[in-house]
Amino acid sequence: MRAAIYLRVSTLDQNPESQLRDVLQLAEQRGWEVVGRYIDHGVSGTRARRPGLDLMMSDARKGRFDVVVVWASDRLARSVRHFLEVLDELNHVGVQFVSFRENIDTAGPLGRAVIVIIGAIAELERNLIIERVRMGMRRARLEGRHIGRMPVEADVDALRQDRARGMSLREIAKAHRLGKTTVARLLKQHGDGVPQGPSPLTSQVVESTQADQAA
Secondary structure, eight states: OOEEEEEEEEEETEEEEEEHHHHHHHHHHTTOOOEEEEEEOOOOOOOSSOOHHHHHHOOOTTTTOOOEHHHHHHHHSHHHHHHHHHHHHHHTOOEEEEEETEEEEEESHHHHHHHHHHHHHHHHHHHHHHHHHHHHHHHHHHOOOSSOOOOOEEEHHHHHHHHHOOOOOOHHHHHHHHOOOHHHHHHHOEEEEEOOSSSOEEEEEEOHHHHHHHO
């Protein structure tokens, strides 16, 4: 049988060599000829569209191999729905799926049932982790604890005056020990010129974080 190997690592600094060594050994034991290797570097399993996966599925439709071998089922997909969609398409074009870590394949109904169960458990575990994180954030807010970066205090009038004197954003940021982006945001919010009339001396810039948005 002609085999295609699919590998995925979540971050660019991870090395897929350990995965490759295991699946190559499995293919050799079963007497399969490895005709293609498809690797996605630094891509989350939650993404349905990936360069390596897309190319592999395209070659599967062209009949270039008979079986897809992965190190673990979660390398292919984290979502049960996406996982089943991939398996259904592979089955439709007559391509089997084999996972090294779970030691199962889709050659028979039992193997397919086990894969569905494993995928469901993996998705449940991931959703439970997300829910625990969100509950922790809600509890922290109720207790009055700050989440995310601490607010940055700045003298807005001084920033505007320095800008009116012709100082660059970089020079102002260095003089006030602020980030250039923070200075630009404050000046945009309060105006670039010298303030006319009374204005607040201090402004707080609260940097939003992904954790705040997820809550």
